[in-house]
Amino acid sequence: MYVAVKGGEAAIANAHRLLADRRRGDRSVPALRLDQIVEQLALGVDRVMSEGSLYDRELAALAVVQARGDLIEAIFLVRAYRTTLPRFGYSNPVDTGAMRVERRVSATYKDLPGGQLLGPTFDYTHRLLDPELAAGADVAEPARRESEAEPMPRVSAILAHEGLIEPDGDMPRDHVAGDITREPLEFPMARDIRLQALSRGDEGFLLALGYSTQRGYARNHPFVGEVRIGEVELELDVPELPFAVPLGSIRVTECQMVNQFKGSAKAPPQFTRGYGLVFGQSERKAMAMALCDRALRASELGEDVVAAAQDEEFVISHADNVQATGFVEHLKLPHYVDFQAELDLVRRMRAEYDARANAGPVDEKREAAE
Amino acid sequence: MRGQEAREQAGRKAAMATLARAGGDEMLRLWADAGLPEDAEMLRGPETGLVTVRGRIGGGGAPFNVGEATVTRATVRLPSGHVGHSYALGRDKRKARLAAIADALWQDPARREEIEARIIAPLRAEHEKAHEQRRAETAATKVDFFTMVRGED
Numbered sequence: 001m002y003v004a005v006k007g008g009e010a011a012i013a014n015a016h017r018l019l020a021d022r023r024r025g026d027r028s029v030p031a032l033r034l035d036q037i038v039e040q041l042a043l044g045v046d047r048v049m050s051e052g053s054l055y056d057r058e059l060a061a062l063a064v065v066q067a068r069g070d071l072i073e074a075i076f077l078v079r080a081y082r083t084t085l086p087r088f089g090y091s092n093p094v095d096t097g098a099m100r101v102e103r104r105v106s107a108t109y110k111d112l113p114g115g116q117l118l119g120p121t122f123d124y125t126h127r128l129l130d131p132e133l134a135a136g137a138d139v140a141e142p143a144r145r146e147s148e149a150e151p152m153p154r155v156s157a158i159l160a161h162e163g164l165i166e167p168d169g170d171m172p173r174d175h176v177a178g179d180i181t182r183e184p185l186e187f188p189m190a191r192d193i194r195l196q197a198l199s200r201g202d203e204g205f206l207l208a209l210g211y212s213t214q215r216g217y218a219r220n221h222p223f224v225g226e227v228r229i230g231e232v233e234l235e236l237d238v239p240e241l242p243f244a245v246p247l248g249s250i251r252v253t254e255c256q257m258v259n260q261f262k263g264s265a266k267a268p269p270q271f272t273r274g275y276g277l278v279f280g281q282s283e284r285k286a287m288a289m290a291l292c293d294r295a296l297r298a299s300e301l302g303e304d305v306v307a308a309a310q311d312e313e314f315v316i317s318h319a320d321n322v323q324a325t326g327f328v329e330h331l332k333l334p335h336y337v338d339f340q341a342e343l344d345l346v347r348r349m350r351a352e353y354d355a356r357a358n359a360g361p362v363d364e365k366r367e368a369a370e
Numbered sequence: 371m372r373g374q375e376a377r378e379q380a381g382r383k384a385a386m387a388t389l390a391r392a393g394g395d396e397m398l399r400l401w402a403d404a405g406l407p408e409d410a411e412m413l414r415g416p417e418t419g420l421v422t423v424r425g426r427i428g429g430g431g432a433p434f435n436v437g438e439a440t441v442t443r444a445t446v447r448l449p450s451g452h453v454g455h456s457y458a459l460g461r462d463k464r465k466a467r468l469a470a471i472a473d474a475l476w477q478d479p480a481r482r483e484e485i486e487a488r489i490i491a492p493l494r495a496e497h498e499k500a501h502e503q504r505r506a507e508t509a510a511t512k513v514d515f516f517t518m519v520r521g522e523d
Contacts, residue, residue, distance in 0.1 A: 055423065055439035056460065086419040088441055088457075093424040093433045100501065102508050110515055118511040144506035154429045168428030177424065177433045191427060192434035199436050233387075234439065236421055240455055243379055246387035247421065247441055248459040254429065277425045279437055 023068050037061035046251075046280025047071055051321060052078030053181075053200040055250050055279050072202075076322050090177075092244055094232040096254045096277070097154050101230040103281075106155050108223050108258060114152030119229060120281075155226035156256050156273065165258065165271040187313045191297065194316060198292055199278050201319030203285045209309040210291030217307035218295045221260035222274070227283045229253045253282050257290035264302035272301060385476050385490050386469075390458040392493045394465035401468055404488035410446035410471050413453065416463035418442045444470040452477045 024031065038045055038061045048060040052075040060078060067073035103119025106112055118124075159165040169191055171177075178193035185197070198206065213220060231251050235244035255276035263269035274294025276286035295309040296316075308314055318324060389397070401408070420438040427434055443457045444466040454474025456466050472489055475481040 050437070053437035054420075055437060058461075059440065082420060082438055085440070086417075087438075088419040088421050088443065090422045090435070091424050091439075093426045094436075096425070096429050100505070102504070103511075116513040117508050118513065119508055120511075142507040143510040144503070145510040145512070146506055147509045147512075149505065156429060168426065168431030170427075171432035175432065177435060179422065179435050181422075181435075181438075192432055195425075195427060196435045196437075234421070234423060234459065236441075236457065238455075238457070240445070243383050245455070245457045246383065246390050247439075247457055248387075248391040250423065250439060250459065252425075252436075256429065273428055275428050277436055279423075 023066070032065055034058055034061040034065070037064055043281060044069075044071060046282055047203060047285070048074045048078055050279040050282055050285060051075045051200055051202060052082070053279075054078050054082045072321050072325050076325065079322050089236055089238070091247070092235045092237065094234060094250075094252070096228065096232060096252070097152075097157070099152070099228060099230040099232050099252075099254075100249070101152055101228055102251075103230070103283075104152060104226065104228040106224065106226045108225050109155060109158065112155060112158060114150045152228075154228075154254075154256060155258075159225070159258070159271065163270075166267075166273055169273075169275065185316060187316075188299070189312065189316065191293070191300075194296055194312065195275065195277070195289075195293060197316045197319055198276075198289045201289070201292075202321035202324070203282070203288065205319055205321070205324075206288035206292050207284060209295070209315060210288035212307065213291050213295050213309045218298065218303075218310045220272075220274075220291075220294055222291060222294065223258045223260075224287065225256040225258040225273075227253065227255050227286065229281050229283065251280055253278050253280065253286040255283065255286035255290040257287070257294055259294050261301065266300075266302035272297070382473070382476060385486070386456070386473060388490050388494045388497065389456060389469040389472055391497060392465070392469075394462040396493065396496065397465055397468055397489070400489050400492055404484070406475070406485075406488070407448075407471065408468070410448055410454075410467070410474065412444065412467070413447050414443070414445035416442055416444040416466040416470075418461045418463070442466040446470040446474055448474045448478070450474075450478055 038057045041061075041064065044064055045057055045060045048063055048071055049055050049057065051071075052060065052063070054060070059081060060074070063074035063077040063081075064071070066077060101114070101117060101119075103121060104114065104117045106116065110116075156165065156168065160167060171190065171192060175190065175192075178190060178196070180193060180196050185193075212218070214222070229251065231249040233249050234247040236247055237244050253276075255274075257274035257276070259272045259274060261267070261270060261272040272294065274290035274292070274297075276289035276293065278285045278289060292309060292315060295307070296312050298305050298310040303310070305311060418440055419442075421441045422438050423436045424433045425436045426432065439459055440461050441457060441459055442461050442463055442465075443455070444463070445453065445455050446467065447453050448471070452474040454470045454472065454477065456469030456473055458466060458469060472485055475485045476490075
């Protein structure tokens with residue numbers, strides 16, 4: 001017999017009303033404006049764009065405030081919103097070599113064309129809380145240095161000359177870039193599809209996996225060939241115009257990880273590479289992505305798959321925090337009938353267990369003999 | 371003729387690029403100052419949708435999908451018969467409509483100079499200024515390595 005249980009409607013409505021109130025908090029404190037979030041919590045906004053897989057600062061800021069600062073909830077909101085929009089098409093691939101660079105560092109070359117540009121980094125700060133910031137002190141204008149614009153080729157292009165590093169990843173000529181928003185995941189998957197999944201993957205999950213490779217689980221001796229952050233132009237081919245239409249620019253972070261590789265049956269000794277590209281300013285995420293990309297190429301490079309970070313199905317199936325939070329959090333929802341059934345089963349098993357115990361040692365001996 | 375056509379396309383694309391990255395408020399202000407027409411027959415939109423952003427593996431390899439971006443587009447027809455299009459990141463529908471009108475006016479040889487002077491040039495100057503400032507701020511964080519000579523000879 002199935003009995004639908006109704007009720008809770010008023011409780012739910014009131015809970016949502018209470019949520020709205022608590023979200024707003026003390027009314028004597030001014031409400032946050034979206035432009036304040038966009039400007040002053042920019043990296044949180046970037047994370048929501050990157051893992052929400054939707055580049056739109058104002059929407060991400062709205063999601064952050066609506067989610068009370070819970071970034072995974074905000075990412076969920078953005079993912080839900082994007083399903084309501086029609087799709088205009090696929091952009092032409094962005095050219096990160098032509099990026100208007102705001103930060104660019106290399107740990108492999110000191111003097112590289114274009115130089116090392118620290119940009120707005122937390123590196124070298126002392127990680128001391130700043131009471132002046134709490135007091136709302138004025139902030140100095142940034143220093144400026146007039147200089148000629150220099151080209152800034154990707155580090156990978158510099159290393160490529162000697163042939164000691166593998167080229168940028170190519171796919172077979174007839175390969176069409178896969179899209180996980182259109183087709184279900186299938187394993188094993190091509191590297192382009194993996195990169196899409198990693199780019200929207202959870203920063204914490206990828207960070208932990210990347211860290212695990214450094215600690216010896218799928219060790220691959222990484223160097224940061226380059227991290228660069230800046231704006232790249234976006235263009236779209238459309239039928240109504242005879243040229244690719246410019247859409248404006250987006251900020252992205254790119255990481256070129258260079259990995260030592262002693263060679264295998266499939267590949268000669270050379271530096272191999274891992275690649276990271278994410279929306280916004282997020283070098284931790286881009287670096288973690290590059291470490292995971294490299295680890296997941298184990299089979300391709302003829303390495304033994306021995307660690308979690310090399311297990312494609314494990315990594316890609318669990319990298320999406322919207323899926324993960326959905327499945328974990330659904331455990332809160334009513335499972336009354338499921339649980340009732342389990343309870344009946346345990347009661348029956350318990351009765352049988354007790355009956356056996358009460359039957360005494362004779363039975364036990366017989367059972368042992370069987 | 372081929373060369374002239376290519377130059378014209380390059381000019382139109384450059385104007386569209388400037389319109390795409392312009393702020394909506396700034397464009398509206400310039401539009402009002404120039405007294406340009408705000409009425410046009412809407413053939414499409416303004417409508418907001420998604421464009422999937424593509425990158426390349428390793429920076430220069432095979433394409434892959436990074437994520438999506440909101441884009442708003444519009445198509446208009448002017449009484450003169452010129453049809454204009456606009457595409458830009460974001461969800462600003464008012465800006466999309468004006469940018470489409472600007473593109474239509476740009477294609478009218480009688481209006482092109484006016485659009486270039488009153489709308490495109492100021493937007494481009496503003497953008498260049500902001501870009502140069504950003505570049506100078508970044509350049510100030512460039513590391514100038516030097517070597518310290520230590521010990522004897």
